[in-house]
Amino acid sequence: PEGVRRGKGELFDFLRDNGGRAFVAAEDATLTAMAREREPMAVEYYSLALADDVPCHLEGEYNRANVAAAVAVGRYFGIAEERILHAVDSYVPTNNRSQRMLTERNTLILDCYNANPSSMQAALDNFLVQQPDAGAGKAVILGDMLELGDWSRDEHRHVVRLAARDTQARILLVGEHFAEACRSLDPLPPNVTCFPTRQELEEHLDRTPLSGSLILVKGSRGIGLEHLTGRL
Known part of the structure; x- marks a missing residue:
């Protein structure tokens, strides 16, 4: 976990220093704390509930966070809801991951x-x-x-x-x-x-x-x- 925090911290530092934006699940106490430590980095906080009732072909409850992140990014960029749902549902993994x-x-x-x-x-x-x-x-x-x-x-x-x-x-x-x-x-x-x-x-x-x-x-x-x- 410490190594993961260091790696994500480097990503956050780069975003802060280069005018980037981070998308952070509001339920993730570690990442939200790390993001707030790096103000004025721009942050979009979203809820994991964005994944509720979104059909997908990814295995496991642990992929709920990935679906929620995809929905959050799509909404931020103004993608229509039906296109977001279609995109998530259309993805069928072929790379030995889920x-x-x-x-x-x-x-x-x-x-x-x-x-x-x-x-x-x-x-x-x-x-x-x-x-x-x-x-x-x-x-x-x-x-x-x-x-x-x-x-x-x-x-x-x-x-x-x-x-x-x-x-x-x-x-x-x-x-x-x-x-x-x-x-x-x-x-x-x-x-x-x-x-x-x-x-x-x-x-x-x-x-x-x-x-x-x-x-x-x-x-x-x-x-x-x-x-x-x-x-x-």
């Missing part, structure tokens, strides 16, 4: 562009409440969260426990960081299986393919989980 994909055997929720502890928790919380079609199963495929430094082991252990809450789902974990976390858990939740490399998971999926399941696929970009889609 993307739903139907394969011949499964329904995938692809969010394998990046991963950190907060985005993992948001994705897992969203997946936990989703119910697959009648007779379908659930599975979670998670890849390592990279570049966490000294926090890596504890954060990966925490994610294992979060994922294992979904007792309906098979939990397949990929990467050395998850492997270390699994070795340190006693007992390992019964629905969790760990694979130190993506290749080992690929071989497992070839032997015991998943079928008829709703599957969340999420991990850091460096793990390359998008390469699994052909096996799912």
Whole structure:
């Protein structure tokens, strides 16, 4: 979080120094405080409620903030409401971010562009409440969260426990960081299986393919989980 604040602070400083304008969700106490510290930077405060009843193809409640921001920017520039709604609803992600994909055997929720502890928790919380079609199963495929430094082991252990809450789902974990976390858990939740490399998971999926399941696929970009889609 401290690194994110530094990065966003640099953006705010640039806007303030160059006559720019920031759009800030009024419900975000951290960003609103940072914006007020940088007066006279021009700021448009908007409510996350702008996303209410706006149809979209983005997965997860966590994307509500993105929809609200899009609506706020559109309104600021005088775009007609029906055009804003059409634009948001017309966007269908194809970049492994909040993307739903139907394969011949499964329904995938692809969010394998990046991963950190907060985005993992948001994705897992969203997946936990989703119910697959009648007779379908659930599975979670998670890849390592990279570049966490000294926090890596504890954060990966925490994610294992979060994922294992979904007792309906098979939990397949990929990467050395998850492997270390699994070795340190006693007992390992019964629905969790760990694979130190993506290749080992690929071989497992070839032997015991998943079928008829709703599957969340999420991990850091460096793990390359998008390469699994052909096996799912």
